[in-house]
Amino acid sequence: MKMVRIDDLGLFVRTAALGSFSNAAREADLLPGQVAAAVARLERELDLRLFVRSTRSLRLTAEGALYLPYAQEVLAALSEGQARVRGEDAELRGVLQVAAPSDLGRNVLLPWLSEFRSAHPRLQLRLHLSDQVADVFRDPVDIAFRLGRFDNASYVALPLLPGNRRVLAASPDYLARHGTPDSLDALKDHHCLLYQLAGRAYDRWNFETDGRRVVVPVRGNMVCDDADVVRRWAVAGEGIVFKSWLDVCADVRAGRLQVLLGGAGDSLPLNLVCPHRKQFSPAIRQLHAMFEQRLQPLLKDLPRVAG
Numbered sequence: 001m002k003m004v005r006i007d008d009l010g011l012f013v014r015t016a017a018l019g020s021f022s023n024a025a026r027e028a029d030l031l032p033g034q035v036a037a038a039v040a041r042l043e044r045e046l047d048l049r050l051f052v053r054s055t056r057s058l059r060l061t062a063e064g065a066l067y068l069p070y071a072q073e074v075l076a077a078l079s080e081g082q083a084r085v086r087g088e089d090a091e092l093r094g095v096l097q098v099a100a101p102s103d104l105g106r107n108v109l110l111p112w113l114s115e116f117r118s119a120h121p122r123l124q125l126r127l128h129l130s131d132q133v134a135d136v137f138r139d140p141v142d143i144a145f146r147l148g149r150f151d152n153a154s155y156v157a158l159p160l161l162p163g164n165r166r167v168l169a170a171s172p173d174y175l176a177r178h179g180t181p182d183s184l185d186a187l188k189d190h191h192c193l194l195y196q197l198a199g200r201a202y203d204r205w206n207f208e209t210d211g212r213r214v215v216v217p218v219r220g221n222m223v224c225d226d227a228d229v230v231r232r233w234a235v236a237g238e239g240i241v242f243k244s245w246l247d248v249c250a251d252v253r254a255g256r257l258q259v260l261l262g263g264a265g266d267s268l269p270l271n272l273v274c275p276h277r278k279q280f281s282p283a284i285r286q287l288h289a290m291f292e293q294r295l296q297p298l299l300k301d302l303p304r305v306a307g
Contacts, residue, residue, distance in 0.1 A: 005038075005045075011028065011030075012042050012068075013071050016060055046067070048067065050067065051064055092286070093123055096124065097142045098126070098142065098287075099127075099144040101130075102129050102131050103228040104147070108246055110127075112290065112291060120283070123283060128141055131195075142281075142284065143274050145270065145271075146272075146273045147164070147244055147268050147270055148269070149267070149269065156273070159270075159271055160270045160291055161295045161299065164245055164270050165245050165266065165267055166245070167303070168260040168261055169240070169260060171237045171258070172255070173237035174237040178190060178191070180260065181240070181260060184261065187205070188218065191220055191221065191240065192218035192219060192239055193241045194220045194223040195225070195230050195243075196225045204218070206266050207264055208265070213266070220239055222239065227247065231243060231248060231251070234248075234251075235257060240260065241257075242265070245268075245298075246270065249298055249301065259303055263303025272287075
């Protein structure tokens with residue numbers, strides 16, 4: 001069997017993830033021609049066509065798509081082996097690419113991520129903040145902070161805050177002007193601030209009450225695809241928001257927002273998500289341990305709802 005270069009394998013995986021030689025070259029600080037040459041060399045060694053190329057697009061062939069997970073597993077195994085040889089106490093180095101939701105990332109995680117990076121000066125941190133759900137298989141990230149439950153068994157998750165919940169909240173100013181809803185049904189008479197993802201406004205809010213799930217249709221004239229903006233509107237008195245406790249807890253403690261209906265809402269666990277357990281490097285394990293410790297105290301003021 002011919003010898004496959006590990007660097008070529010890595011460039012193939014990143015090209016597949018990023019969709020072009022140019023993007024992969026930019027990430028690796030190479031020229032696009034160097035990445036294309038590496039992939040061509042790998043194709044010769046494997047005697048396979050990995051990509052279908054045209055002037056405007058680059059996509060995996062059927063053989064390339066079949067080969068990709070094996071390439072990813074090889075790279076993950078090499079990374080894991082290097083980490084184990086160095087040991088957990090070795091100085092963290094390399095690049096750690098982290099994805100997080102906008103509101104949580106900016107207002108809760110950011111200072112702790114900066115502190116973590118400062119504690120490990122040889123480690124490069126690349127932070128991706130977006131409310132678009134990161135695809136940890138294809139996007140340029142090693143680990144993603146993800147809110148909510150997911151059923152994809154191919155993901156591996158490290159629990160961070162299983163007890164986190166989504167709650168209703170509004171500013172004292174809004175409640176003084178419009179009154180405080182006394183039931184879920186009363187939400188239909190209020191201005192609800194809506195979050196939009198992938199072009200869809202979430203105007204049907206889910207609640208867990210008395211052991212069952214209740215869906216409440218709501219309406220609102222203010223919609224945004226940035227969850228941080230939706231929270232800011234609530235603080236400004238524009239309406240009622242239905243958000244993660246982690247997003248609103250600082251505003252609640254400061255009196256800028258008030259939790260409604262005794263904390264009625266639904267479960268919204270926080271996890272660190274990775275494609276494969278072998279990719280839990282020392283950096284990721286230490287990041288998880290730090291954030292698990294820092295996040296847990298944030299739940300102490302979360303209202304507990306029976307049922």
